[in-house]
Amino acid sequence: MxxxxxxxxxxxxxxxxxxxxxxxxxxxxxxxxxxxxxxxxxxxxxxxxxxxxxxxxxxxxxxxxxxxxxxxxxxxxxxxxxxxxxxxxxxxxxxxxxxxxxxxxxxxxxxxxxxxxxxxxxxxxxxxxxxxxxxxxxxxxxxxxxxxxxxxxxxxxxxxxxxxxxxxxxxxxxxxxxxLPADEVRSALCEMIKNVLGIVPDRYAEVAARLRADAEYTPEDIAFFIDLCVDAKSAVMCEDAHERGDALVLEYGHTIGHAAELLTGGELRHGYAIGLGMLAAARIARELGLLSAADEAAHRELLVLNGAPTVLPAGVDPEEVLRTVALDNKRGYVRGTAGSRDLILLEGLGKPHRPGGALITQVPEAVVRLGIESITSEVA
CATH class of the missing domain: 3.40.50.1970 (Rossmann fold)
Incomplete structure (x- = not known):
């Protein structure tokens, strides 16, 4: 070092x-x-x-x-x-x-x-x-x-x-x-990418300039990434230590991501799962008229620069992912609605969608399915 x-x-x-x-x-x-x-x-x-x-x-x-x-x-x-x-x-x-x-x-x-x-x-x-x-x-x-x-x-x-x-x-x-294997580094940086997309989009350009698909980083690079994550998480958790208000944005990508991770028995690395969950969430937000095509593309750009996967592993059934999403641990922040799923979405980079003041958006199941299907192939 x-x-x-x-x-x-x-x-x-x-x-x-x-x-x-x-x-x-x-x-x-x-x-x-x-x-x-x-x-x-x-x-x-x-x-x-x-x-x-x-x-x-x-x-x-x-x-x-x-x-x-x-x-x-x-x-x-x-x-x-x-x-x-x-x-x-x-x-x-x-x-x-x-x-x-x-x-x-x-x-x-x-x-x-x-x-x-x-x-x-x-x-x-x-x-x-x-x-x-x-x-x-x-x-x-x-x-x-x-x-x-x-x-x-x-x-x-x-x-x-x-x-x-x-x-x-x-x-x-x-x-x-x-x-540490390169895949572990890339997986970790997917969570850092989440912080950029959801909290500190002003850091987008400098992060994009540092990311490398081969995961060959200097100690200074690693310290930079860690500091960025500390800054981002502190910004939303300073008054929300239990992550029930503004800090819920830290769960961005986790609803669908956790479902995919669980269904693979952990074979899909956590960070990779969250990256895929963010891609699905971005497609859902675009379908709902919340995100622009450019903002959706910005998600994919950082993940590709990081060398992270952009499609689910072969054999993961989108319908199983959808059913598993129903068991997500963020249920109950808002009153449930039949035929919908609770997700955290963005309405712009660094701008969580807040229907009724909460960070939880109730999304029709059909739209959630569409988002999941968007990460089953490279065709966006």
Whole structure:
């Protein structure tokens, strides 16, 4: 990693919640993490680690924690199929006998999936242990840790079971990204693209100039992308920490995207699914007279520059996607209407549609179907 980015720290503010957010690499980052952990005065650290990480990667963070207090490592598969209450209960059965107390700290070491499981675990044990996020993927660094939401899947849908629980701080150690597959980088940047389209369209040109289909980025590029996501999410969450008002725009593309992701059993990467969901939402908004052809094209342009897919994987049935959309966890923000589905739409880049003041638009099922069908082939 280039020495230009050694350690940067800033504060995240979501409503009345504040927590530290550091981005760094190399020995400076690790020694600073050790110092920060020591300041927590914890009697034990329990690291919930992605089982796919190497022993060296887990060992680095375990050594930082172990210099301060007794440390236990629990591993969990980063698999969408294991993101369940049963898996959280299994972690709790391993965690509680270690001797944790209310002074102990849970550390989430992995991507967004592991972060959610560890986050929910920390929220539930003793009705709330302290949480530290050490994300190891770009998607987690730029998106999932920038939220208070901690949730797992039910047997019928994504993120149905959860609560809000803030970390005490987030430590982004960029060295973890050295071996990240290109597809993981592209997937993460789809969420960043969502922030550009929905919140900060004034950053469109500079993002378009930086995006590369080969996903070969410098540390400075990665820091730029992370900073942009922090700025965008802070703009809508500063007075909406629970993401029920203005911050609902962060769910743009997620209704159809989550359905596609669920139907593939997680084989379709989360960010890619959200990118496809945004393309479908843009087509729906255009059909409803909300978006111009140019704004719809702007969605596709950024995704193509990013090297992300623009059609659903073969074998995904549009009718199954439509049926799964009916189980989306955003239902109920507005009174339901028979034959319609609740979506978040734009009426211009950076301009969420607000019928009746809410960010939820009730869309006739036939129009939702049309949007889904628009991402089943390259013909737009």
């Amino acid at each position: 280039a020495e230009a980015i050694t350690l940067r720290e800033r504060e995240i503010r979501f409503g009345g919640v504040r927590y530290g957010f550091a981005v760094g690499h190399g020995p400076t980052s690790l020694s600073a993490l050790t110092h920060r952990l020591a300041g927590l005065d914890a009697d034990r650290f329990v690291i919930v680690a992605d089982a796919g990480l190497t022993e060296d990667q887990i060992g680095e963070i375990a050594r930082c924690a172990g210099e301060t207090a007794a440390t236990t490592v629990l591993s969990v598969p980063a698999d969408e199929k294991t993101k369940s209450l049963g898996a959280v209960d299994s972690l709790a059965e391993q965690l509680i006998p270690t001797g944790v107390t209310r002074r102990s700290v849970v550390m989430a070491l992995g991507g967004g999936l592991v972060g959610n499981m560890a986050g929910l675990l920390s929220a539930l044990v003793f009705r709330g242990l302290r949480l530290v996020h050490v994300p190891t993927t770009l998607l987690a660094m730029s998106d999932s840790v920038l939220s208070l939401k901690q949730a797992v899947n039910s047997s019928v849908g994504k993120n149905h079971l959860g609560t809000f629980h803030a970390p005490v701080f987030v430590w982004n150690h960029l060295d973890f990204l050295r071996t």
